[in-house]
Amino acid sequence: MSSVETLSRISAIARNAFREAVRDRVLYNLVLFVLLLTAAAIFIGELSGGQERKIIVDLGLSAMLLFGVFIAIFVGVGLVYKEIERRTIYAIFAKPVGRGEFLVGKYLGLCLTLLVNVVVMGLGVSLALIYVSRGWDPLIVNLWPAVLLIYLELMILTGVALLFSSFSSPALSALLTFFVFIIGHFSADLKALSVSMGSTGARWLFGGLYYLLPNLANYSFITPTAHGHSPSPGFVGAVTLYAVVYITVILAIATLVFGRRNFK
């Protein structure tokens, strides 16, 4: 199989996964909800003692992350399961489609859905800023690097959800992915624990967990963004590379596990 054919098959699966997600009305509702939330931020801002802009950025980006996490987890864990449940997976694998291609295609389809989501939400937050500032607001420029970091975090989380769903039930996968999201934001504590532990075994355990679990705290740039700070290009480049490498590893493991799965 040539690589062009592989890419073509992955692209077809991704497009289908995207179409399926778009057909799912929950996604539209979430986008609408976040836009409404952003509009509500304008009114909450009036209670904030002149801090409308900061609160709109905090609220908008936090909602973007939160709803993105829910989409990544709940849609992500169903990507493979739904095909098995409906038995459409037999029809797919009856065609010359590899299991890895199927997984990567599904993954990219959901990532495309999330991309549309974060871009629409980012535009919503930008419009809200323009509204409260009665014109152009320099925070809009700062906003987009933070949106990129949130998107990278969601891409990692989608990969984790896909990995768990490749061998587990949707409910358990969702729970485990949510745990990874929480622990991923405690990376600094894991590192501190590994340094402060007396025994070598504990040091290795926590040190290992620190490197094994995704360091999602790297992608938390909401609060500095609200103060007008932007991450440096070097930092963005490094965390993007980290996300690419981490996602590659996760998808490789998911493919290995999924490749050995028996659907009978």
Next chain:
Amino acid sequence: MNDRAKTATLALVIVIGIIATVVLSRFVDARRPPVDLTAATDESLYLNAKTARRLSLGFNGLAADWYWMRSLQYVGRKMIQQGEGAALNDLSQLDLKLLAPLLENATTLDPEFLDPYEYAAVVLPAIDVQQAIRITRKGIDANPNAWRLYQHLGYIYWQQHDYATAAEVYGRGAEIPGVPEWMQAMKARMAAEGGSRDTAREIYRHMFEQSADEKVKEMARRRLLQVDSMDQRDALRKLFAGYQTRNGRCPNNWRELEPMLRAIRAPLDASGAPLDPSGVPYVLQSGKCEVELGEASEVPIK
């Protein structure tokens, strides 16, 4: 029953159900025992600042906003409960025991958020001056280039009549690159004449000009009115003393003083009464050689 009849029946059930829900809610509300709102607002915080930060995941900025807005609502609700227009920098009678923990949480969750520090510096000294100093110093540690925090810390020490420390704080703030020149001047003024009325005027003028917070600006504006009014009342008392020396008694009305008031170019209303800085006529205490603020005056009494 055909489809249209079914739809109409269901729509009717929905409408009647919603109306019934509203009616029942109002019925229950009317019979619910009154809640002690004061007790509810004064429950201690569930989370201390460090735990709140740890649990906030990536949402610490939003959590800080929440605590900040809660601080404002908390003070606002207490002011409404008191029912009188209390000055922002003298809320000691409101029993704002949750204000320091709320501001502590907001600033721990988002250490770059300057407004809670400013609020702590202005409002907290009347309630717990040590907490006000601690939170403002915490802000300086987290934001060493935020010269406004030095201005606020200097203000707290000035209020405590600790002019030497206030001068030192203004001096440290004046060393920050790009800081307004008056910070250095404030250091000198604080050291030389910290307790003077002119120093107070300078402090409140700069606070009014520099603050982004409308409530702080309003407080500073009213304090400036108060300082100006004190000068005016001193001038009026001098007139009373002169009048008493000449006539052997205190004036009974402003008309008796009108030529003297015009001589010092005091703004007067149609009845000849001098106007305070907020444009409200002063009240002459007949026969006592004393002057009071009018009821409608914006000038703070204390």
